[in-house]
Amino acid sequence: MFSSAVGRFRLLALAEAVSWAGLLIGMFFKYVVVENEIGVKIFGPVHGAIFVGYVLVTLMLADRWDRKTLILGLVASIPPFGTVVFERWANRTGRLDEAQTAKD
Secondary structure (H helix, E strand, C coil): CCCCHHHHHHHHHHHHHHHHHHHHHHHHHHHHHCCCCHHHHHHHHHHHHHHHHHHHHHHHCCCCCCHHHHHHHHHCCCCCCHHHHHHHHHHHCCCCCCCCCCCC
């Protein structure tokens, strides 16, 4: 999975969504339930690092994708769980095929 840009992309797309969930849960506990910010202190930096990794690996796939797909991949990192939705769409439409070498 780590040996190709596509494998790293898939892993980081999922990890980015999971870290978003952790951050959202941390914010819920911080602002609604107990006013304790430990969840945000833990998941904030984790999510930030994974977010940067996702953006970098998405940019690594720029030579495989057209501009529209690249922009959609980058924008997908902003809303919670957008990376998983984008990864599934890109996989379904053949944009993550390992054998693909040219732009769509």
